[in-house]
Amino acid sequence: MTELGLTPYLCLGAFLFCCGLLCIATKRNAIGILMGVELVLNAANVNFVACARYVPQFALEGQVFALLVIVLAAGEAAVALAIILNFYNNHSTVDVDKADELKG
Amino acid sequence: MLSWLLATPGRLYVVATLLPLAVFALLLIGGGVRAVCRPYRETHGFARFCYFFLGGHKPLKSGAYLATAGIAASAVLAVIGLVRFLDDSHALSPIEVEHRWAERTSWAEVGATESGPAIALDLGYRIDHLTALLFAMVACVSTMIFVFSLGYMHDEMEETHEDHEAHVKRPGRYGRFFLFLSLFCFSMLNLLIADNLFQVFISWELVGVCSFFLIGFYHERRSAGLAANKAFIVNRIGDAGFMIGLAIIWTYFGTFNFQEIFTKLASDGPPMPAYLFAIAGIGVFLGCVGKSAQFPLHTWLPDAMEGPTPVSALIHAATMVAAGVYLVGRCYPLFSPDVRLLIAYTGMITLFLGATIALVQTDIKRVLAYSTVSQLGFMMLALGIGGWVAGLMHLLTHAFFKALLFLGSGSVILGCHHEQDLRKMGGLRRKMPITAFTMLVGVLAIAGTPFFSGWYSKDLILSNAMGFALHDNQHMALFIVPLFTAGLTAFYMFRLWFLAFTGQPRDHASEHAHESPLTMIVPLMILAVPSIIVAWGWPLWDPHSSSLAHLLEHAKPGMANGLDREDETHLAGWLALAAAALGVTTAVFIYVLKKVDPASIQAKAGALYGFLKEKWYFDEVYDAMFVRPTIALGFCSARFDKKSTPAAQAEVADRTMNVTSLDGVLNVLGLGTLAIGGKLRVTQSGYIRRYVTVLMVATLAFVAVFVAVYFVG
């Protein structure tokens, strides 16, 4: 393994993705869940940029979409935090298990 | 705004039509705001202000005055329009008249393609002699009736009005009455100025729904509710035919505009197979049968007398029921000769039927109602045999004297404290002289006394009928029956007048009768004038020189001539006069001189009397033929649904799943869904990580399938 191929990057992306999912699935703190989402998005971005590097047709597209994802993630974080703060204002907690008023 | 109005004189009519609509909208908004504010009148200041500004608990009087002012303005505009139109039609060429008195604009376009233009539904108006005359008639008669209603509906101004028939107390509905009346006026006027069948159809349904509301005005009374339903449902039967006719016309002509249809018909003949043309004609005629209460759909009109008397006068005597006759006259070129014969025979049956039933009715309004049915039959007959002018002229004259008669009966009813039975009246001539003599004018007019308006039109109808019958001896009945019925008409109308106004009071209600207030008397006196003079011409003694007839001649469609025979000897007129005189004499003998006791005639001809009294058993026959089978079918379906469960268990049966009956199967669907939903809702735990876990399982499955399909295999 003298040369660096695409596979290690994809594996790293997969690892980040699984960590993100695990984070979402195991945190009760709303902000912790938000962090998990950030991890998942980063996993996708790693794949985008890696593919941009290794597949010549995607050289531009991969970067463009990575950038779009970064901007989207920023927006998503802002809205999510606003919602969390709102929730915190109303319920005095950030424990998502308390947000079960809509359950069946 | 003003410049728009003055651009074409025809827009006078548009304004006159829209005025009642504007009043309707104002009253509706006012009533709506009041109803909305009512619950908050104690808590919110603004709501309180609105509520009491709009009349508070009492019915709002100013709304009624507004409505009356609106329709009066319409009437003034209509008369101005009539005068200007007659001037124009004298001075200008037909094309210029068409240019000045007709406009149209496309309302909705359908089916625009690149290859062809869209087919448009138009809105438009077109004034010709027929429209101008009828418009003026409707607006003027409506004004009189609005003024009359101001007095007649006085009871409804009370804060709590007690209905003596339904034994309930309710708030008065003064404003609501004028609300519906305004909407009716708008619809009726719109129907008259419309230049296309679609607009006519919309107005047609609108007047129908107004009629429904107003018949059911006293909806606490069961009979009123039933009568309203009956009128509406029977009219639906006619309208189904109308819609079939419209569909055929739309399919083959591609337009609803009267002029375009008639031009195409005149140049190329019907663009469809003959039988479809006949069906289209019969369909349109069927609509007119329903609206004009012709046989066999006449049963709703007498029941419609449950409404307040001004409504009976306006809608169910003078204007709306005449809409059917108007439409037959307007669509005249659409009727093939066979269909015209059908119209004539329908009219003949109706006029005879109505007159015979009217002979024995004892309710003053029902006598008038059947007389209306009978007179509408005269009009249809005249149109059917080609007497286009005669039929429509009778429509105009009839509107005036029948409105007069109905308003007179309203005055009698109010004077006798809501007593409608002729047998309990009598001697009212001295108690209410003005009502008595104005009504006598109406009676003389409808009986066909010379120099009264009814004489001119009825004479014209009968001379047309005679010409038609002499031309083709097969159809002799078309002359004999109306002639005989003219005698019957004179008899039953004088019977009504003698029973009500002469002799001695037969009941305490008529003993304590009093003359009606001024708002009711004045319309009677005003309406009596056109009832006499509206058809006059010079020389006065020649019915064929009536100026009204000559005006209507201008609007006559080309196909309507050829059957109108000039009758040099006036034989038909003399015969009609003789028949009427005979009828009057008989009435005098029986009811004034009392040479013959009506009771003994009843006893001798018991079966015939019963037959007429029960209105030829039409209601019973329809009940047996249509209503009962329908109800029976309903019960059969219900049985099929529920497998004949006893009433006590029906409640349970509605909630059981039983796949052997229809309801059971539907219950399986509904209750099964409910049960599954109940199970599934448990999975909505509200925990995000549960959802994410499920999501992970799903992703896992997807990726596994992906790997299996693309990389392993």
Place this chain on the structure above:
Amino acid sequence: MSLDVVLFTAIASAIAFSALAVVFSRNIVRSALWLLFTLIGVSLLYFLLGAEFVGATQLIVYVGGTMVLVVFGVMLTAQQQFLKIRIRPQEWLVAGILASALFVLLVTTSFHLGEGKNSPPAEPMPGSGPLGVGFLTQYLLPFEIISVHLLVVLIGAAYLARAKRRPGGNRD
């Protein structure tokens, strides 16, 4: 072993470690800190791949912007009882098994996808110039959509997070 491989190994292990730390640290403040390291690591990875512009953006927007937001959120809501709220071990177990299974599957997929792509092509990645031209020509629509999206987010977040009266307070 080339320099690339060495660098990748170092950065990737750092990323992997800090990502695991994000998941497993009990204190939410520490998780935020570890997430910061993860994001920095990812941006280093972009530099390694030759995507300087993306890497820089990652540093500025993510590390400089988003992370600050997250840290603010943590601080605004950080009361002692919320810092360490935890879930039951069984749920940990289920989530862990599922995540590892998914990881195995994804790695399998990665190996298949990465076949034959053992070395990067010779030509360098397009820099910020072609990216800018691309955004204003070929990718104008997504660019505009994301701009409007950001505006909406701005307004929405401001609306949602504005100071409100508590329920039960004096109304009207």
